[in-house]
Amino acid sequence: MTQIIRSLAEIADRYxxxxxxxxxxxxxxxxxxxxxxxxxxxxxxxxxxxxxxTNSPRPRAQVERQLEKIGVPRDCWDVIAxxxxxARAAVPEITKVALEEAEGIVCTGPFDPQAxxxxxxxxxxxxxxxxxxxxxxNPDIVVDRGETRExxxxxxxxxYTEMGGESLYFGKxxxxxxxxxxxxxxxxxxxxxxxxxxxxxxxxxxxxxxxLGDETDALFITGGLARAETGxxxxxxxxxxxxxxxxxxxxxxxxxxxxx
Numbered sequence: 001m002t003q004i005i006r007s008l009a010e011i012a013d014r015y016x017x018x019x020x021x022x023x024x025x026x027x028x029x030x031x032x033x034x035x036x037x038x039x040x041x042x043x044x045x046x047x048x049x050x051x052x053x054t055n056s057p058r059p060r061a062q063v064e065r066q067l068e069k070i071g072v073p074r075d076c077w078d079v080i081a082x083x084x085x086x087a088r089a090a091v092p093e094i095t096k097v098a099l100e101e102a103e104g105i106v107c108t109g110p111f112d113p114q115a116x117x118x119x120x121x122x123x124x125x126x127x128x129x130x131x132x133x134x135x136x137x138n139p140d141i142v143v144d145r146g147e148t149r150e151x152x153x154x155x156x157x158x159x160y161t162e163m164g165g166e167s168l169y170f171g172k173x174x175x176x177x178x179x180x181x182x183x184x185x186x187x188x189x190x191x192x193x194x195x196x197x198x199x200x201x202x203x204x205x206x207x208x209x210x211x212l213g214d215e216t217d218a219l220f221i222t223g224g225l226a227r228a229e230t231g232x233x234x235x236x237x238x239x240x241x242x243x244x245x246x247x248x249x250x251x252x253x254x255x256x257x258x259x260x
Contacts, residue, residue, distance in 0.1 A: 002220065002245060002255045004238065008039040011254060017192045018043055019053040019181060019216070020077070021201035024224030025259050029145035032072045035260035040076040049190050050077040053181055053199070055171035055206060057084040057108035057137035057153060079188055081181040083171025087137040089180070090170060099123060105134040107157060113150035117159045128165040139171045139206060144225065172203070173210030200259060202226065204248050212250065220252035221259055232257045
């Protein structure tokens, strides 16, 4: 059973590194969450390292520029590992061509994040008929931009797989992004055992499932994507949270309404 905590500070001394998700945990696409920023600053002040582990399809330099634009302070994190960088490391130089000429599909997200992914069925049928593989640079199914829920590349990859196509994934919960995270830590001189890493995220099938696969503990932010299902106001409803985790068949070491 997950342990519901009141603040990161309650458990911070058990860990040396945080793998912290972005959307739904540190910001909403428009505005940084003040309490989350202070929680990360507090962790760093005690000697911890904060690695921002994101399923953004962008390279880390672009992620950093996006954070700066939103207003996330630079002093609350140390290094970034993005799904976009993980995907780029696995493929040769890419040239954009028409579908009829393509040798594969690189999917960073839908053309219209509000449109149902099924609008791409005709193109996917043509791609599947030619045996094209789809590289998914963002396994997230949805993301909340402010109060608006948007489709992500993961939804398109899931549709392509459902239709019989082959999808390759490089972000959470899949292994390549965790390998990249360890490489990023090594580049700044941090060597950490898995039991001293805490993964923080609001995606039960990305952040939390990925942490389980990487053999690290996880802090589930219930006030993000699962806010309604977990009955989260300031904190989750314990019974609804238990039911949600039981249905998902995924265990989170800790849970909290919002990172603070």
